[in-house]
Amino acid sequence: xxxxxxxxxxxxxxxxxxxxxxxxxxxxxxxxxxxxxxxxxxxxxxxxxxxxxxxxxxxxxxxx
Numbered sequence: 001x002x003x004x005x006x007x008x009x010x011x012x013x014x015x016x017x018x019x020x021x022x023x024x025x026x027x028x029x030x031x032x033x034x035x036x037x038x039x040x041x042x043x044x045x046x047x048x049x050x051x052x053x054x055x056x057x058x059x060x061x062x063x064x
Contacts, residue, residue, distance in 0.1 A: 027048070028058050028061070028062075031044055031048065031050075031055060031058050031059075032058065032059065032062040034047075035055075035059050035062070041055040041056060041059070
């Protein structure tokens with residue numbers, strides 16, 4: 001395998017990862033907006049399937 005062949009095979013993964021990163025950022029923004037709107041971590045957890053601990057981490061991340 002050459003470096004060019006490897007790059008060609010990895011390209012779809014890179015595109016998917018970029019899209020996933022964008023979607024994650026959008027999700028995190030929505031969660032911070034929900035917190036700002038007064039939803040509890042438990043309500044957000046129920047709606048998103050994330051743990052309350054993860055919601056707390058994202059809330060703190062938005063404060064920095």
